[in-house]
Amino acid sequence: MESHRPVTLLSVDDDPLSLELISHALEQPGLRILTCNNPLRALEIARDEHPQIVLLDLMMPGMSGLELLKQLVAMDPTVDVILLTAHYSTEAAVEAIQYGACDYLNKPLQVERLQERVGGLISEWRRRNKVQRLDAESLEANQFQGIIGHSALMLEVFARLRRIGPHFQTALITGPTGTGKELVAQALHRLSPVSAGPFVICNCAAIPENLVESELFGHLKGSFTGAINDKTGLFEAAHNGVLFLDELGELPLAAQAKLLRAIQQQEIQRIGATHVRKVNVRIVAATNRDLLADVERKAFREDLFFRLSMVEVKLPPLASRPDDIPLLIRHFIRQFSARYGKEFEGLRRRAEALLVRYHWPGNVRDLENAIGYACMMAEPPWVDVNDLPSRIRTAEVQAPGSDTLLVTLDEIQRLHAQKVLAAVGGNKVKAAGVLGVSRATLYRLLSNSGAAAPGEDSDHEQHDANG
Numbered sequence: 001m002e003s004h005r006p007v008t009l010l011s012v013d014d015d016p017l018s019l020e021l022i023s024h025a026l027e028q029p030g031l032r033i034l035t036c037n038n039p040l041r042a043l044e045i046a047r048d049e050h051p052q053i054v055l056l057d058l059m060m061p062g063m064s065g066l067e068l069l070k071q072l073v074a075m076d077p078t079v080d081v082i083l084l085t086a087h088y089s090t091e092a093a094v095e096a097i098q099y100g101a102c103d104y105l106n107k108p109l110q111v112e113r114l115q116e117r118v119g120g121l122i123s124e125w126r127r128r129n130k131v132q133r134l135d136a137e138s139l140e141a142n143q144f145q146g147i148i149g150h151s152a153l154m155l156e157v158f159a160r161l162r163r164i165g166p167h168f169q170t171a172l173i174t175g176p177t178g179t180g181k182e183l184v185a186q187a188l189h190r191l192s193p194v195s196a197g198p199f200v201i202c203n204c205a206a207i208p209e210n211l212v213e214s215e216l217f218g219h220l221k222g223s224f225t226g227a228i229n230d231k232t233g234l235f236e237a238a239h240n241g242v243l244f245l246d247e248l249g250e251l252p253l254a255a256q257a258k259l260l261r262a263i264q265q266q267e268i269q270r271i272g273a274t275h276v277r278k279v280n281v282r283i284v285a286a287t288n289r290d291l292l293a294d295v296e297r298k299a300f301r302e303d304l305f306f307r308l309s310m311v312e313v314k315l316p317p318l319a320s321r322p323d324d325i326p327l328l329i330r331h332f333i334r335q336f337s338a339r340y341g342k343e344f345e346g347l348r349r350r351a352e353a354l355l356v357r358y359h360w361p362g363n364v365r366d367l368e369n370a371i372g373y374a375c376m377m378a379e380p381p382w383v384d385v386n387d388l389p390s391r392i393r394t395a396e397v398q399a400p401g402s403d404t405l406l407v408t409l410d411e412i413q414r415l416h417a418q419k420v421l422a423a424v425g426g427n428k429v430k431a432a433g434v435l436g437v438s439r440a441t442l443y444r445l446l447s448n449s450g451a452a453a454p455g456e457d458s459d460h461e462q463h464d465a466n467g
Contacts, residue, residue: 005129007122008032008049012042012068013057013084018107022055025111026118039063046072051079052125053118058085058096066099073100077380078343080121084109145187147180148331151321157184157313164311165191170263172248172308173286175315178365181286182246184313188284189242197241202234205250212255214271217262223272235268238281248308249289249300256301263307283308318363322423322434325356325367332368333383336375345381349436354385356434357420358392417445 011022019035036042058065083096086107142150144158173181189199218233262268267276294300337344378387424430432442
């Protein structure tokens with residue numbers, strides 16, 4: 001049987017008989033009940049114990065139940081607060097709900113009603129906790145060396161990394177900007193026999209041309225103007241480890257020749273030195289450029305290209321693997337929840353559908369930035385459409401071959417439904433889930449005729465509780 005984390009309930013009331021009644025009525029395994037007759041002390045308990053449920057008397061000396069409610073919700077927006085009062089009014093109930101209460105019960109308390117309402121909150125909390133745990137397990141199961149994905153394209157990348165990790169001396173990672181080339185380089189390092197050694201990063205595009213040789217190989221004091229101290233180069237720093245050459249295509253031709261020699265001979269010579277130094281360095285290079293085209297136009301050395309590309313890992317753009325987007329969304333929401341101190345349960349379905357259909361020109365990094373912005377703007381526990389960057393909310397769906405939106409709304413919906421269906425491999429159940437509609441609605445979108453498919457007449461529109 002699945003074990004549950006205990007749920008903590010805090011009951012706040014200046015009437016000791018009411019506290020005793022609640023404690024006896026709600027006593028059950030897996031529920032920890034705390035009681036308090038002072039609103040100020042209740043705030044301290046809430047800060048220390050983080051209750052999931054609070055039963056709160058509306059009329060108390062020192063601080064009103066509504067004021068305490070506002071402070072509790074400000075402290076923890078996920079807490080479920082039930083207000084208790086002997087003086088019910090519709091206006092007070094509406095005000096309490098607006099401030100964040102989830103329910104409003106009359107005194108004298110009806111024990112069965114209290115047990116039913118609290119029991120429902122406990123079940124809901126456990127359900128959310130289970131969903132979060134399953135999400136965490138799903139993310140864990142679909143990660144490889146810190147890279148997230150379960151699409152066929154990414155599983156192929158993972159299999160390739162497993163095969164080459166233990167054996168490579170040089171490797172070339174190619175793919176558009178933002179696809180995670182540095183993560184792949186780190187994975188190769190961890191899979192290699194030199195995983196205990198250093199992983200050194202060199203951003204080739206950020207080094208001034210006149211300093212490339214010094215950065216890679218080092219120099220001696222006085223070897224050129226400005227060389228006021230001896231300098232260890234990146235090759236030496238990566239000895240018995242991996243040197244990651246990011247944006248390799250930006251390296252000047254003159255430096256490429258010396259890089260090739262260092263790779264082939266496994267030795268370097270500092271500027272100003274008269275002797276060489278042996279190194280044991282594995283090279284992982286990355287680029288978003290077409291190096292073969294650069295070779296043909298003499299912008300990149302052919303011998304260096306073929307030396308590095310003996311082992312090549314090609315990373316696909318995010319738009320070609322939409323199945324991975326929901327996984328990445330959950331990963332980034334967890335990441336930014338921790339960073340911003342906000343407890344998000346996830347995205348509303350309509351927001352996730354919008355993200356899945358977006359074309360992501362900046363790939364995974366683009367998605368990460370979008371989720372970071374949305375988590376910054378959103379109020380827990382859900383991220384919704386209005387929290388997303390405007391460029392995503394206003395992204396256009398165009399007819400193939402058309403430069404404008406001069407088509408009917410029905411045509412736009414049909415084209416988008418076809419695109420989603422193609423992206424999920426023709427699986428109509430999955431496509432309906434991505435679009436946030438029933439299968440019957442999906443059939444109507446695809447046919448644009450307004451008629452449900454045979455056998456789908458009873459498949460009415462399902463409205464997700466998440467929106």
